[in-house]
Amino acid sequence: MSKLKTLSDALDGIEDGATVGLGGWIFNSQPMALVRELIRRKKRNLRLVPAPGSIAPDMLIGAGCVAETGCVFISFEQFGLAPHFRRAAETASIKIHELDGPAIAGGLRAAACDLPYGLIPDMCTDLPRVNPQTYQPVPRQPGERAMLKVPAIHLDVLLLHAQQADELGNVQYFGPVFFDVLMAQAAKKVIVSVDRIVSNETIRRDNHLTKLPSAFVHAVVEAPFGAHPTSSGGLYEADDTHLAAYVKASGSTESFATYLDTYVGGAAVHADYCKRIGNPRLPEQATR
């Protein structure tokens, strides 16, 4: 019952139009090897639910895979705004569901618990005005705090990147898990790329690092530097040069097509991608 799959096999069965969660946080642990494979497969009309992210949702939008996206936070921080997300928003070419942290957390937890909706406090923002499907007023008893109900966020598939896993699907994080675990509890199918596959004995030795027990996970994929150009839990840092080049390439249709051709279409398997970025090597061991 090994859950170890090739990149290509792991993504079988994702339909056009699927609701796809993306884990990580801004420049940390974006599931890029999985994202690039989605683009190679020319998936269309995806409905993204990204955790606060950067290049993972942005590249999918830029490559034309996305019809709708939730937005909690999509940013390129010191490199500016997310180029394709920004353009898609400003030209209204994709539908954006504006979310805040409480709504995504409440919606994911409702899905995890199989409840139709969750409850959050009303913060008096403009979010309910632009996203009335997500933020619904709750009839209030006298003296009761104003609340909103947020519908369950069901994910057809969730893409994550972590540091190591065994073949059974026990996934270990050396760093913070951000929304990854909560999203995994809300997803029908959880696919995790990891920088390396290790033995079950290794997993048991540092079992406090197992943030996704195998019962949460449907497939693991070995993809060293699978989060590149974002960081992976202390194994490698974000590649600022690559991120800056991505933003620059995103400036025109032509240069972005060249970027995609170089790093996605022209790198048919993940090993090709690693070659293109200079075959970096993982540190031997970096657990704590």
Next chain:
Amino acid sequence: MSKLKTLSDALDGIEDGATVGLGGWIFNSQPMALVRELIRRKKRNLRLVPAPGSIAPDMLIGAGCVAETGCVFISFEQFGLAPHFRRAAETASIKIHELDGPAIAGGLRAAACDLPYGLIPDMCTDLPRVNPQTYQPVPRQPGERAMLKVPAIHLDVLLLHAQQADELGNVQYFGPVFFDVLMAQAAKKVIVSVDRIVSNETIRRDNHLTKLPSAFVHAVVEAPFGAHPTSSGGLYEADDTHLAAYVKASGSTESFATYLDTYVGGAAVHADYCKRIGNPRLPEQATR
């Protein structure tokens, strides 16, 4: 800003009639040093909210400190039923709020989030019949799953036992935390006894063991064997002989008065209690 207090100082300010949470799980980490001090102080009409427990709620009931108690699970397992809880229930001398796991978890989380109530699935049990205050039907949309709302469970004070802490109030667990952390998030005041006080450097060295960051904690008390006769996270096992003697002593008013006199009233401070149980010693170091 040290949070280290004496047993006696830590419990100052708990009023008769207060709602008191008790952490741990059956024969593990019952906050017994704190419970014995509550009995010495002759607290009355407490409203208990015990996590699944044994001697902590039972002894408070037996000592006449309790007007009402929630009951998720109160058991003496291989030693039989909880003697005082059982008697109080069968003579209807205290009020019992029957709860199941989802209701206590939902109610505590609602309190932690400062929401008036939480939502849980309707499991079709008799619990709503005997505890309609806790289990309230939710108007249902067509096709929607049947749910119940459970009001927030607010704790005036929560008593916990863990293995070690620093003076700042960072509390470390070597074993499972059970409901302790969730209860701490729902409590106005969190008082934790620990088997030993260690330095902040020790806390930082194994920081994944810090399950209660200092911001959750109002007072820590050094009480080696403070969970006795229940176990403490690998530092010591439950004392089966003592537990059996407790059950036996609970058989009559006289023998229980003698028990209380020996281990509570007659042991004015925690060091006296340790003497009465033979001055056991903690292992030198047992973290992982």
Next chain:
Amino acid sequence: MTDTDCSMAELHAVLLARDLRNGEKAIVGTNSDVQVAACNLARASHAPTLWWVSGPGGMINCNEPVIRSTARTENIAWSEAMMDLPQMVDFIDWKLHFFDFAILGAIQIDRYGNINTVCVGPHDKPRLRGPGTVGISALTALARRFYVVMARHDRGSFPERVDFLNGPGFLDGGTSRTDRGLPEGGPKFVLSPLGVFDFEPVSKRMRVKSLNPGVALEQVHKQTGFELLVEETPPVTAMPTAEELKTLRASVDTTGVLRERRRA
């Protein structure tokens, strides 16, 4: 004593283990010796990827060959991962992260497999006050199936209707369980000192599946508070084989925690 003599607890562990399948997910509650033994025996024989988590402590796939309470810290050193308790409460749903099965004890079980661990007599002044519900409501309502291990078998513990229903079985029988919005599921087997019982698929009434060696059907009827269904002559319970007991004692329960219990 032959090499297949065993205690009642060992018998129950073996009977349960046989019914557990590879790849299944299970949650194991408090008072857990037989449950842990059944899961680890199945893992040691035909179901190596059966996945189980300690309900109270959260330890996952603890493989220490010693039976301990599932709340014990010592289990951590032998586990793949830990889940925290509120996360586990969230995890017990029935669409995404269902549990395949749970194994429970009870004070009472009725003809439709509803269980009671709360009280005998009226709740506001019971004749006997039990420990309470913990996770039983969620597990019996939401796991794909559950097993009940009864320490006693008499008219008090097998009544027509439980005095307090805190673990839904088939409710009022027939389709009443799903009619009231619970998922398919319910009790699969009941193990008692007298035999093994299951539920007739349409009426959902409890029926005799097998009788333990030396137990007469008449005795079972007399000690049961409702009419048990019987189809043909019930077989004798298939006792543990030498191989099963060997695996149980050599790889699961090496200190003989179950063996010390009462003889089967």
Next chain:
Amino acid sequence: MTDTDCSMAELHAVLLARDLRNGEKAIVGTNSDVQVAACNLARASHAPTLWWVSGPGGMINCNEPVIRSTARTENIAWSEAMMDLPQMVDFIDWKLHFFDFAILGAIQIDRYGNINTVCVGPHDKPRLRGPGTVGISALTALARRFYVVMARHDRGSFPERVDFLNGPGFLDGGTSRTDRGLPEGGPKFVLSPLGVFDFEPVSKRMRVKSLNPGVALEQVHKQTGFELLVEETPPVTAMPTAEELKTLRASVDTTGVLRERRRA
């Protein structure tokens, strides 16, 4: 360059640190260099038990004397504990586990201290699309106070009314914030390249608290999209002392992450 020359980021870190108190609890978001510096500078000087947690990563009281993004794994080795993110979302309430303060950036801030990080222009077709809300709604609504650090100060970034309100300040001013059910709180100071601003206690309108060296009041008025209150002649912002800068550079930001930014 005298020994009190500093960058704008250093100035902001020092101005914030001065206002933070011992024993307070804070949450530090993404894009966090100035926030981390302010918290650790306060801890290194007058507020040793100020408690702070990394919003994204959950690391608590990271005391590495190097400024890193709060999401970075490297912070773990220097922390007392980690909180997971859903736990943190639950923790941001205002009765039990309130945060004393948060420090935020924004695209726009208006006269009542409401902030916008979502978009300029209409939401369905914005002129500029910003990154989004993350925790800003909860922090500005529920922390006891918040600070806003603005990278720019012009009529676009200081409009009469934010184009999108995703961080409630004083809403429509006066008592409107509490009238709508939010707790007392709201913005305390706004730091911009031109000066420091606070809010008049009754009307809750933004007013000039001090002007940075070399900045004229007229210039501030011209670059602000609404009428700023001014009481008497505003003082010059009290710049970092040599002692403050020494502590900042020797004990908090030893690699000079803030110093490399634009001069104050």
